[in-house]
Amino acid sequence: MFLPTFSVKIHIIVMKSKGIQKYAVVRIGGKQYRVAEGEEILVDKLEDPKKISTEVLLFTDGEKVSVGKPTLKTEVKLKVLSELEKGEKVEIYKFKAKSRYKRHTGFRAQYTRLLVEKIG
Template structure:
């Protein structure tokens, strides 16, 4: 059984026990959260139910494992012949979650 959820502007196909890296969520580590934006869910008999756009009465419970930052990306911009050079770095924050249960 799997579900397709939407969080942080992205869609993820999840099963119970999966570990996902999603955009940063503002919850403390160890807390159990619930994803409400469910696009599709498969049932035990193999049928798939789709929402318009989201399914009602279906939730995915997940536990927050950790927060962190991704790898550093260096941004460099310059203008030729003008001695203009700027270097910036960016590390995207993320949250690692473990899917516990798909509740129908």
């Protein structure tokens, strides 16, 4: 993850104007999430919610930004709120004209809800 210095400075100014001080970008289950203390996040269903592996890619305390190469040693403490939540149903239709071919399937993603207790 490469962030030019200029865009990082602009990013800090924007975040200060929104009142957000301390946050991090973490990798959980192969996807990246922006998290702040006290925030709830939905991540793809974790195989073992008791063993959550997080890699901190970026951390800022409102004044200074630390970017990992590739990760930082900063710790993010997470708590599992619910092990299984289902997302909205997605319906998939297939249809081919003039051949009487029709298929219909559905899909619901499964999520784990996490609470960010502490960053740093």
